[in-house]
Amino acid sequence: IEKPYLMNMQKNGTLKPAGVGKTQITVTSGGLSKSVTVSSSLRSNLKYAKQVNGNVMVPAKTIIQALGGTYSAKNGGIEAKFGENVLSFKAGSSQAILNGNPIRLKTAPLTDKGELLIPAAVFSDALGAKISWDAKWKQADISFGDATLTVVSSETAGLIKKAMQGSLVKFIGRTYWVNDFEGLERFSKLKVSDILPDDKGEFNVIFTSASGKTVKSYPMRSSEVMQLFADRSSLLNYDPYQKYKWSASVWKQIKAGQVSLGMTKEQVQLSWGNPAAKDITTGGGKTIETWGYSNFDIVSFVNGKVILIMM
Numbered sequence: 001i002e003k004p005y006l007m008n009m010q011k012n013g014t015l016k017p018a019g020v021g022k023t024q025i026t027v028t029s030g031g032l033s034k035s036v037t038v039s040s041s042l043r044s045n046l047k048y049a050k051q052v053n054g055n056v057m058v059p060a061k062t063i064i065q066a067l068g069g070t071y072s073a074k075n076g077g078i079e080a081k082f083g084e085n086v087l088s089f090k091a092g093s094s095q096a097i098l099n100g101n102p103i104r105l106k107t108a109p110l111t112d113k114g115e116l117l118i119p120a121a122v123f124s125d126a127l128g129a130k131i132s133w134d135a136k137w138k139q140a141d142i143s144f145g146d147a148t149l150t151v152v153s154s155e156t157a158g159l160i161k162k163a164m165q166g167s168l169v170k171f172i173g174r175t176y177w178v179n180d181f182e183g184l185e186r187f188s189k190l191k192v193s194d195i196l197p198d199d200k201g202e203f204n205v206i207f208t209s210a211s212g213k214t215v216k217s218y219p220m221r222s223s224e225v226m227q228l229f230a231d232r233s234s235l236l237n238y239d240p241y242q243k244y245k246w247s248a249s250v251w252k253q254i255k256a257g258q259v260s261l262g263m264t265k266e267q268v269q270l271s272w273g274n275p276a277a278k279d280i281t282t283g284g285g286k287t288i289e290t291w292g293y294s295n296f297d298i299v300s301f302v303n304g305k306v307i308l309i310m311m
Contacts, residue, residue: 001025005068005083006040019068020142020149021127042066042149048115049140049151055107056133056140057117058151060089063142066149067127078116080126087126091116098126120151164197168225171195171205176235180273181228182217186255187240190215195225233273240270259299263306265289268299 001007003023007015015025017040026035046066048059060078064071069082077090089096094108103125109118120140123129132141138155141148162169175191178184193214194206202219205228209215220228228234241251244266253260254271263271268291275291282288288307290300300308 003068003083005081007038020066020144020147021068022144022147039145039147041147045139045156046149046151048112048117049120049138049153050112050117051133051138051153052107052110052117056120056131057107057110057112058120058140058142060109060116060118063118063120063123063149063151067123067129067142082127085126087122089118089122096122098122161197164201165195165203166222168195168203168222171225171229174229174237176207176229176237177239179232179234179236179270181234182215184209184215187236189239190235244270259306259309261306261309265301265304268301268306272297272299 001015001023002025003021006017006019006021006023007025008018010016015038017038020040020042022037022039024035024037026033046059046062048062050057060080061071064080064082067082069080072079074088077088077093080087080089085099087096087098089105089109091109091111094105096103096105103122106119106121109116111117120129120131120142123142124131128144130143132143133139134141137159138153140151140153142151143149171192172195173192175189178186178188178190180186184190189210190207192205193208196204196206198204198219200219202221203225204219205217205225207215207217217228229237246254246267250263250267253263254267257271259268259271272293276294277292279290279292280287281290286302288300288302290298292298298308298310299306
């Protein structure tokens with residue numbers, strides 16, 4: 001194995017990657033040899049990268065271990081071993097030692113929020129890694145050809161979230177009133193506190209109620225979120241109690257989903273929702289407007305008031 005620190009021999013004789021990198025494995029048997037190159041990447045991202053005065057800084061311990069090395073405190077500093085390669089450095093000092101030779105780091109390692117950060121460029125000197133900073137996502141990429149690992153910053157998650165949210169972000173902070181949503185009390189007040197994307201490309205809308213309770217919606221596609229806020233059957237973008245000064249008895253019926261004679265069109269619409277079909281007929285000098293619902297309920301109006309209910 002060209003770089004033994006990148007591979008662990010298992011009890012059954014198989015090899016398991018021990019770090020991110022690229023190494024060549026040669027098997028010889030009976031005078032015959034066969035070589036294969038193995039590239040190992042890290043699927044999950046590491047944390048706490050940041051850019052300081054143009055220098056890419058990464059957490060020393062987690063990166064060293066992710067690259068197959070060992071990390072230990074020694075002589076008041078840190079010693080990292082990658083097979084025969086040995087790197088020694090100290091926080092606050094730009095002087096380091098690589099394989100017994102002094103080298104100067106691009107900037108001194110520093111402690112930030114309890115994490116020792118080291119300039120990522122040192123892994124180019126020690127291991128031949130390519131270091132890059134993704135300005136769009138504010139993250140560091142360390143690679144050996146097609147073997148890669150990514151170290152995100154404290155800003156990365158927010159940037160990705162904002163990109164996934166797209167135009168949905170405009171709904172955050174808006175206030176709505178429940179019409180028929182998640183079994184919540186009708187006409188109770190909700191504020192959109194966040195819209196969270198998941199790993200399936202769907203979104204959960206997070207609301208805060210008037211009492212401070214957090215309410216989480218079911219997962220929805222982007223188009224469904226837009227429809228949720230546009231369709232009055234689920235949420236209202238106005239306070240119905242302020243818009244309509246109806247009696248307490250009328251509101252009680254509406255909240256219970258009931259319709260009674262004498263109700264107005266607005267009251268019926270709030271109680272039962274939008275009809276599936278409408279029909280207008282004229283007879284006896286009167287204009288009769290009839291609403292039909294998908295459950296076969298029917299209500300008729302004359303002069304805007306209910307005169308007939310069929311359920």
